[in-house]
Amino acid sequence: MSRFVDTMVATATSAEGRKRGMTTGEPHEPAHRTWAQVHEHATRIAGALGVDRGAAVAVLAGDPAEIAPAVQAAWLAGGSITMLHQPTARTDLAEWAADTLRVLAMVEARLVLLGAPFDALAGVLDQHGVAYRRIADLDGPPLTAPVPVGEGDTALLQLTSGSTAHPKAVRITHGNLWSNASAMRVAAKLDPEVDRMVSWLPLFHDMGMVGFLTVPMLFGIDLVKVTPADFLRGPTLWPDLISRYGGTITAAPNFAYAIAARRMANVDDGAYDLSRLRIALNGAEPIDPAAVRAFVDAGARFGMPAECVMCAYGMAETTLGVAFAPAFTGMAVDTVDPEALAAHHRAVPSTSPDARTFPLLGPPLPDLEVCVVDESGAVLGEREVGQLRVRGEAVTPGYLTVDGPVATRDATGWLATGDEGYLVDGQVVVCGRRKDVIIMGGRNIYPTDVERAAASVEGVRAGNAVAVRLDAGTRRERFAVVVESKHADDEEAVRDLSRKIITRVVDAVGLRPFAVVVLGPGSLPKTPSGKLRRSAAAALVP
Template sequence: MSQFVDVMLATASSGRDRGMTTGEPAAPVRKTWAEVHERARRMAGALDVAPGTAIAVLAAEPAVIAPAVQAAWLCGGSVTMLHQPTPRTDLAEWAEDTLRVLAMIDSRLVLLGSPFDALAPVLDQHGIPYRKLSELDAEPIAAPVPTPEDATALLQLTSGSTADPKAVRITHRNLMANAEGMRIAAALDPETDVMVSWLPLFHDMGMVGFLTVPMLFGLELVKVTPVDFLSRPTLWADLITRYRGTITAAPNFAYAIVARRLASSSDSFDLSSMRLALNGAEPIDPAAVESFVQAGARFGLRPQSILAAYGMAETTLGVAFAPLFTGLSVDVVDADAVEADRRAVPSESGRAFPLLGPPLPGLELRVVSDSGEVLGVRDVGELQIRGEAVTPGYLTVDGPLATQDAEGWLSTGDLGYLVEDGQVVVCGRRKDVIIMGGRNIYPTDVERAACSVDGVRAGNAVAVRLDAGTQRERFAVVLESKLAGDEAAEKDLVKQVTARVMDAVGLRPFSVVVQPPGTLPKTPSGKLRRSAAATLV
């Protein structure tokens, strides 16, 4: 039996009264992890699948997803959380994309749950086998299927194009190693910690960090859906207040949204219980963090509770966590030296990069040049990672694809550097870096400058490479604004954004394109897709 399953079983039988609350704010229901496990055993008894079966899950409610994924693991199967259609999704296209994913992972079974059980006719039409989660109930499985450490536990779909899918293969060994590394780095305490989350379960931070980890180690969890959060962003603060939440996490845009709502709120929230508010999943914007800290201060939020982190699905979830209770710390460096010389030279004024902490226990991290040479402290190059949490490979439509070199190193595609105390700094994605006049211009610098202009929707500006890799390489800015369509207002906005970008990076964008809200292409997990935005220029 894998250590991951052993620990999960030990937690379920520990007798501790820890569990998961779902259904907020309308109809909250709490189940202990022992009760979740008993439901999982009954689901597993009804599944009757062979060990190694790739089981896909399409559901939104955490209350049914938690026992369903555990049931898959009890049967010796793997779990794939399918991307969920939205009200604007073309269901015919979604079905074709889903068929492509199911073929890629060799899955012949979808577990269908609310609210997506209404899609059963679409699955029938395309010949996709499924079982409804509400109907999975039988005699409990007698014992878990013995599962080796290198068996697949999770096939995590990446945030790329759904038409050209790719899944990260996470083994039981990977999952346990990363969960244990995060447990140590975050000092998780089942006796006192309460995790609060609205993150989607088809994303690695939601699925691993805020479902699997608390279920594995027996931490208290309050779980709502992204729809709940987006419908009422202050629900997040309300749940932390009422349940005395100690740990939460979100990407930049969520902290920016909540900061604005808290700043004008007359509610009596109490955020003093929060010890870890993790910011990850995309480049961390110090300005967004500062706005959240300032807005939360009058509700008792401690600045030192902010935890900057670096993560990716290829390491299961976590790569590095900043030291506990230090808040957001930044490394201020000379921007010209980073861009032209690929050296992070400390400076009193310049570019501020968040310090993301040292690698998690069990992981190694190094920086290499374009030629593969291992670089020293403050040299900027590509980040590589090695350790038990690192995936052995991807599944693609063209077959399996290995991720590690002969020595076990995985190339992340991220550019960054290490500072003197071993903490890592990420500058940007290698493929997104704009190269002009021998300088490396990081898109995040351009995007933050654009978003600092009044009228630009927070977190909804994209720097797009044009003529990449040629002597004519340049960039454009595509942004969302409610001013779109007002010719005079658009013209003034373009002028302001151009000036702010030039101040930030010293280069003029080829063009600034203003689009109405909801236009920019995003991944299923909500990240902006820079390459796809090029069609809007």
């Protein structure tokens, strides 16, 4: 039997499940439902679903109040969940439909559960012969007991953040999900009696779906959930919700903390009370220590403890988490010699002004192991830089692709993460994605160093600078910098920006970019979850 489903049901039917739950609808129509009420609704949806055990069910909805009972219903019915990527106002619906059809065929989903605000896309699904049910219409006789499933059965098919034209889904089993959720509960010291989670993260991304829906639903933790659109319309809604609801746990990618820091700087003293925040997890993309410090400084005016920052490392292939920094210790960094790192692949401690700084991401979560290997697969020692590998119960057995299933683990159970990094004092440090590393004159240049330098130039949109490899794999390998700016149509401003970017990049990495390209807002290619696509950005360089 699935420990995950058993625990979810036990939580919902307990006294705690009748006390705690999720609040949705902020900022205009807040509504609270207990986990018991969510579960009761889920049993009625499950009774109306009419799917077989093992069925793949896709969900396209934006309202967390609809999504929570719908995904639980699929699990109660013995099925798996795939959260479809959501179209935006800029999305070409014909392309979106083609991509979605590829995904549905890949995961063998026979049914889409459709909810607001995407029920307006019913006509698009009809046009392409896609079977769907509106979540609001699903109301049948309650399912009296969960359909029995095993630990190896699929619970979640998490779409990766790569190209939607060549989709890939990580197959998360019930055993994977239970293991990682339990490990994160221990590492984050989650306490349902006192904790309250606040999140705007998208539910089609693993951090949102697993970390800020599945985990609180599983363990009965109070949750305040809004949508990414709510956050983008007014970023100060995030600290406002933490303040009004006494939030203790939140999480976001690095760019969101940078935005929050800037917006909070313009808010009057005393507007918020962030004193109860004990975990502000920063993950899902490279962590910029400067952005973290700016967030801590901005939050201090509202009583936010600096110790709440938790730097983390994770990926969908381990369900969500790989390593968490120790709870309530704040950001710790490792400062290393840039030349030894670039030329000799060693993280040598340094106190020089040009030293490279990496956040310490904590030890591996319980039941996970992390090692570092070189190109031949030989295990490296502490402070030796190579490819990170991870092994444990939370690691996916494989991907689903358009060409069929692909195994992820080697014969001894290790998953190659594709990340470059090292270990120090038992903690994980990530330097960057191996495929994005720029190699010039035998030196490894990490694109994040280039991007942070470029983004520090006034006029470059925060979080919208990308360093791309040119002529990758050849002796003439070069790199370019592509940025967004609202001044992209002003030739003189573009020349000035380019000069400043080149200067900052040379100061940071000692090398001059081959080209600097300045584009207007919204021009850089991104994944559905908002991550910059470096490889696609290379096509924008003349």
